[in-house]
Amino acid sequence: MTEQAEMHEVSLGETVDGFKVEELIHESQVSKLYRVSHPDHQFPLVMKVPKITVMLPSSVFAGFETEMRILSRLRGVYTPRIYSKGDLAVMPYLVMEYVQGEALKQAITQAPVSVHELCQLMIPVCKAVHELHRHNIIHLDLKPENIRNRDDGTVVLIDMGTAHQSQIPDMYTTSHEQQPITTDYVAPEQLFEVRTESRSDLYAIGVMLYELATGTVPFPNANILTVKKRIYVPPPPPKYVKPDLPDWLQEVILKCLEINPEKRYSTAKEIGYALAHPHMVKLSEKAKLKRKPGLLTIYKNWLTNRDFMFQNTEARLQPYQRLTTAPHILVAVKLEHSSEELRQSLRSTMQKLSRTEQGSYFTCLSILLKNSANTSESDVQDFIEHSQPRHIQAQAELRHWLQPVGLPESRLNVQVFYGDPAEEIVNYAWRYSVDHILMCAHRSEGPTRVIGNVPGKVIAEAPCSVTVIRTRLDRSES
Amino acid sequence: MKIAVISDIHSNLEALLACIKKANKARVEQFICLGDVVGYGPEPAETLEVLRSLPGFVMVRGNHEDALFTPYYKSLRQHIRQSIDWTRDQLSAEQMAYLKQLPMQYELPGALMVHASAHKPERWSYVYNNEKAHKCIKASGKPITFIGHTHQPQIYFEMPNGKIECLTPRAGVAIPLYQRGRYVINVGSVGQPRDENNAAGFVVYNTAEREVTFHRIAYEYRVTAQKILERGLPNLFAERLQAGN
Numbered sequence: 001m002t003e004q005a006e007m008h009e010v011s012l013g014e015t016v017d018g019f020k021v022e023e024l025i026h027e028s029q030v031s032k033l034y035r036v037s038h039p040d041h042q043f044p045l046v047m048k049v050p051k052i053t054v055m056l057p058s059s060v061f062a063g064f065e066t067e068m069r070i071l072s073r074l075r076g077v078y079t080p081r082i083y084s085k086g087d088l089a090v091m092p093y094l095v096m097e098y099v100q101g102e103a104l105k106q107a108i109t110q111a112p113v114s115v116h117e118l119c120q121l122m123i124p125v126c127k128a129v130h131e132l133h134r135h136n137i138i139h140l141d142l143k144p145e146n147i148r149n150r151d152d153g154t155v156v157l158i159d160m161g162t163a164h165q166s167q168i169p170d171m172y173t174t175s176h177e178q179q180p181i182t183t184d185y186v187a188p189e190q191l192f193e194v195r196t197e198s199r200s201d202l203y204a205i206g207v208m209l210y211e212l213a214t215g216t217v218p219f220p221n222a223n224i225l226t227v228k229k230r231i232y233v234p235p236p237p238p239k240y241v242k243p244d245l246p247d248w249l250q251e252v253i254l255k256c257l258e259i260n261p262e263k264r265y266s267t268a269k270e271i272g273y274a275l276a277h278p279h280m281v282k283l284s285e286k287a288k289l290k291r292k293p294g295l296l297t298i299y300k301n302w303l304t305n306r307d308f309m310f311q312n313t314e315a316r317l318q319p320y321q322r323l324t325t326a327p328h329i330l331v332a333v334k335l336e337h338s339s340e341e342l343r344q345s346l347r348s349t350m351q352k353l354s355r356t357e358q359g360s361y362f363t364c365l366s367i368l369l370k371n372s373a374n375t376s377e378s379d380v381q382d383f384i385e386h387s388q389p390r391h392i393q394a395q396a397e398l399r400h401w402l403q404p405v406g407l408p409e410s411r412l413n414v415q416v417f418y419g420d421p422a423e424e425i426v427n428y429a430w431r432y433s434v435d436h437i438l439m440c441a442h443r444s445e446g447p448t449r450v451i452g453n454v455p456g457k458v459i460a461e462a463p464c465s466v467t468v469i470r471t472r473l474d475r476s477e478s
Numbered sequence: 479m480k481i482a483v484i485s486d487i488h489s490n491l492e493a494l495l496a497c498i499k500k501a502n503k504a505r506v507e508q509f510i511c512l513g514d515v516v517g518y519g520p521e522p523a524e525t526l527e528v529l530r531s532l533p534g535f536v537m538v539r540g541n542h543e544d545a546l547f548t549p550y551y552k553s554l555r556q557h558i559r560q561s562i563d564w565t566r567d568q569l570s571a572e573q574m575a576y577l578k579q580l581p582m583q584y585e586l587p588g589a590l591m592v593h594a595s596a597h598k599p600e601r602w603s604y605v606y607n608n609e610k611a612h613k614c615i616k617a618s619g620k621p622i623t624f625i626g627h628t629h630q631p632q633i634y635f636e637m638p639n640g641k642i643e644c645l646t647p648r649a650g651v652a653i654p655l656y657q658r659g660r661y662v663i664n665v666g667s668v669g670q671p672r673d674e675n676n677a678a679g680f681v682v683y684n685t686a687e688r689e690v691t692f693h694r695i696a697y698e699y700r701v702t703a704q705k706i707l708e709r710g711l712p713n714l715f716a717e718r719l720q721a722g723n
Contacts, residue, residue, distance in 0.1 A: 062638055062656055069654045088657040088688075168653045169635040169645050169661075 008091045009052040010034075017084055019047060019095055030161075031064065036095060038083075044098035045083060052092075061092075062171035063161035068094050070137055070160045078128035079157055099156040101149035104208070108144050111215040112242055115249060118212045119275045124155040126205060126272030130433055132157060133198050133268065133319035136166045140195060142204035143185045144211075164195045166318040183222040188231045188259050189310035197310075198319035199261040205271055206256025206264075213249060214241040218257060232301035234259060237289035247287035248278045254286045259305060266326040266359055269433040273328065273361070276432070280361075282410030326359035327435035332425050332458070333366050334440065335397055341471045342440050343401065349438055349469055351405050361411045364402060365428060366394050367421040391416040422457035429462050437466045480505060483591070483665045484680040485512035485626025486540070487529070489519025489565065490669025490719075493678035494528060496697035497668050504682050504693075508533060510584065512626040512665065513540020513593035516577070517558065518715045519669055520705035522565045526573055539580035540593040540626070541602040547578050550602070557712040564711060589683070590620040594627040604628050608642040611662045615642070622655060623662045624681070630673045631666030631681075631692050635659055646673075649694040652684070663690055669702075670715075676722030 012034065014021050019036040025046065026033040036047045050064040071082050071094070080096040104121055107113050113121075125147055132139055139146075141162045148156045164170055172195060187203035194200070211217050218235030219227070235257045238250050252274045258264045265271050274281050317325070331350055335343065354360060368390055394416045402412065417424045429437060441455050455468045482501040487494050501509070509532040516522040529535060545551040545562045546569075554562065569577070582599050583592040594602045595610065596618035605611050605625055611634035614623055633645045636659060647653060655661055666679030677694040684690070703716035 061658055065654075065656050167648050167651045169633060169643065169656075169659070171635070171637060171656055171659060 007052050007089070010047065010049045010086070010091060010093050016047075016086070016091065016093065019045070019084060021047060035098065038095075041083065044100065045095055046098040048094045048096070050092055064092060064094075066163060066165075066171065067160040068092075070163055070165060071096065074132075074135060074137075078131045078155060079160070099148040099150055099158065101151065102144075103149050104147045105144040108208070108211050111212050113212050115213075115246060118209065118249075121212065122205070122209060123272045123275050124149075124153070125208070126268040126275070127433065128155040128157050129201050129205065129268035130272070130323070133201070133323060136318055136320050138164045138166075138195070138198045138319055139201050139204075140164055140190065141185075142201050142208075144208060147208075166196065166320075170195060183224075183227045184217045184219065186227065187261070188305070189261055191228055191231060192310045194310050196318075197261050198317075198322055199264045199266070202256050202264050202268055202271065203261075205268060206253055209249075209253045209256060209271075210235065210238055213245055213253065214238050216241060231259065232305045233298050234293045234301070236292045237286070239288075239290045240292055243290060246278065247283055248274075248281040250289070251281050251283050251287040254289075259301065260309060267323050269323070269328065270326055270361070273432055277413055280410055280413050282408070324435070325357075326361070327357055328433060329353060329357075329360055329362045330425065330429055330432075330434040330437045331362055331364045332421070332437060332439035332454075333364055333398060333401070334421075335366065335394070335401060338440060339471065342469065345471060346438060346440055346469045347401070347405055349467070353436075353438075354405065354407055354411070361413075362407060363413045363415060363428070363432070363434070364398055365425060366398055366416045367424045368394060368416060368418050369421075370418050391418065422454045422461070425454075425458050426461045426463075429464060434462075435464050437462055437464060439466065439468055441468045441470045479507050479685045481508045481510055481586075481683045481685065482506040482680055483510050483512065483624050483663075483683055484668050485593070485665050486514040486629055486667035486669060487511070487519075487525055488514060488517050488542070488667070488669035489522040489525050490678075490702050491519075491521040491525050491528065492699070492702045493669045493695075493697045494525055496695045497678050497680045497693070498528070498532065500693055500695050501680070501682065504691075506682060509535050510591055510624075511535070511537040512591055512624060513538050513580070514542045514626065514667075515540070516546070516565045516569075517542030517561050518706075518711075520702065520709050520711065522568050523570065523573060525669075526569070526576075530576075536584055536591075537580055538584050538591055538593055539577075539582055543577045543580055544602070546574070557714065561711055561715065564709070585620065586685075588620060588685075589622040589624060590618045591624045592618075593625065595625060596623050602627070605634070605662060605664065606630075608634065608644060611644070612636075612642045614662050615660045618660075618662075621658075621660050624683070625662060625664050626667065628664060629667035629671055630664060631679050632662075632664040633690075634662040634664075636661070647692040649679075649692050652687075652689045652691045655688045655690060657688070666692065670718055671722045672718075674722050676720060 010016050010021060012021055012024055019038050021034045021036050023035040024032060025035050031048055031050045034047045036045050050061055065088060068085055071079055080099055082096050084095040086093040107121055139157060141159060146157060146159045148158055150156060162172060185204040185207045187200040189197050190200050207217055219230055238245050238253050256264055256271060395414055398414050437458060439455055459466045484497060511529060515526055515529060545554055546566055551559060551562060583590055590596055592599050595605050595614040597613040604627060605614050606628055615636055631647055633647055634642055636642055665681040668678045668680055671679050675694060676699055677696045679694050682691045699719040703719050706716040
């Protein structure tokens with residue numbers, strides 16, 4: 001108690017370490033949020049200050065400290081940037097950028113929104129959550145209020161007070177009954193106080209998708225008494241509310257909202273990928289469901305869905321480890337000017353990876369050069385040349401080449417772009433969180449001088465591992 | 479300030495030197511040893527001299543130092559007594575006098591350093607479960623208690639609801655220590671790890687950031703093992719170095 005007596009709670013009108021406390025923006029049970037200004041920073045800033053009273057449990061303070069430590073460690077791309085922090089023992093505070101954009105929250109008030117708008121809003125959210133998991137952090141309180149966006153559109157996840165970071169002691173103790181957590185977005189396992197499941201965040205993404213698509217959450221008006229229903233009652237299919245929803249979107253949403261985390265997507269990145277590539281979504285019987293789950297299903301779930309199903313902590317992977325179970329592999333292919341031997345080598349590497357990494361999914365990317373102005377000698381030749389756009393032909397050739405790999409459509413996507421090969425490959429890898437790039441090193445055959453050293457550039461700039469396939473050289477060739 | 483907290487070196491000079499190199503790279507400014515510099519290993523005198531030359535070196539008494547001077551010696555098993563007897567012959571009178579005056583514990587602002595447990599430290603009991611850790615936390619009087627003795631790196635921490643939890647730390651990860659949390663941090667062992675990992679272990683305590691980082695450093699244990707055999711010490715002490723148990 002003496003420690004608390006010595007602590008100072010920052011209040012309105014004060015100037016702390018150069019930050020002038022100007023306006024109280026928000027006050028919760030445990031903290032206050034002020035707008036602050038500083039002569040060196042011209043952009044909007046907020047200061048979060050925990051309430052220092054002996055009445056509050058110390059877990060509240062731990063929540064503030066968790067947020068401070070997580071935000072300090074992350075570089076502030078998908079989380080607010082930190083500008084200053086106070087000594088926790090003397091004057092705890094946290095100054096961060098004020099991210100004001102509430103595009104998602106606003107869209108939800110107008111939901112249902114179009115499928116296009118839903119994808120535009122949620123693909124960046126999936127990317128941000130994926131990045132958080134990559135740092136071994138699970139948010140555990142994802143909801144529209146906690147998802148903001150900067151002026152440039154970047155999604156920012158706020159309020160890390162209840163987040164879990166693996167590998168360090170988790171000081172969070174308040175159960176959901178005591179916590180003013182938003183029950184609409186809470187995953188079934190969170191009701192058993194499981195805090196180490198990264199797929200809890202994927203459930204919350206599913207709820208937001210549901211809400212955007214239908215205008216309502218799957219379990220509306222849930223309270224402390226009724227929230228446990230979701231442990232054995234599957235959500236009503238989105239088509240029950242909005243019958244004209246595309247099959248693929250219902251499939252994605254219901255996969256996110258699976259009661260058992262094992263049946264959900266493994267990573268947020270996969271959800272983002274599915275939203276960006278609807279034709280890749282493998283449809284099950286769920287895609288067409290229009291009726292609420294029957295009593296028999298609910299009864300069966302009631303018998304089987306017990307706490308042990310959610311608390312299998314031994315088998316639980318850390319968020320970062322889970323990301324590696326569903327790698328997105330980009331195969332950069334150049335069918336023309338490649339030797340048969342090289343092409344086979346690439347295909348067999350793909351085959352091996354697809355077998356050893358059961359959850360992997362592939363994008364085969366071929367880049368066509370732009371300078372393709374054909375000057376043919378006759379009108380008939382012109383007609384033949386333009387009857388089939390080059391990228392359509394290239395896609396057909398790629399699919400044919402990929403046939404022996406035997407991958408189902410849900411695990412294999414074929415893309416053909418025009419542009420600079422290295423640039424397009426690297427951009428794609430950034431955009432879709434690719435985990436591994438496979439490509440060929442072309443030697444003597446073909447006009448390699450035209451495209452320059454593509455593998456070299458990709459290796460230098462790609463955000464992931466790059467495997468360059470080569471055919472074996474003989475001494476005489478080297 | 480960064481402090482290297484090391485423990486249970488057990489006359490293993492190779493392991494100690496590897497840890498010091500790593501600590502220097504991490505820009506450690508002070509070394510604190512939680513005892514058991516001697517026993518088991520082949521170079522007690524050399525190990526002690528290297529330690530005493532380290533910046534800001536402070537050391538508390540471990541049970542192996544205690545066994546050199548007190549009847550505690552009689553409670554030990556035969557092969558450990560053999561190593562204590564042999565060690566006694568290797569140390570100079572001045573070194574023996576240094577080890578004899580060692581305190582049972584050492585205090586820093588906000589932290590206590592003790593070999594076995596803050597709860598009745600002279601009993602040399604092992605903190606190997608949450609209940610023992612709770613006793614240690616209660617007896618410590620400081621929010622952070624650094625211990626060794628079990629040769630197994632662990633962090634026991636008190637949750638805001640009073641419950642004790644345990645975490646096996648991963649090497650190289652900076653672990654934050656919460657302002658109001660209470661912790662028992664077992665730094666593991668430099669010279670004879672027993673957690674199925676034969677790399678030498680120690681902790682860097684960053685007082686400004688309130689963080690601890692566990693380090694594991696591979697060293698050439700075969701050299702140490704060979705020395706143990708050459709000096710006629712029990713084979714078991716050499717074998718344990720490879721197995722890390």
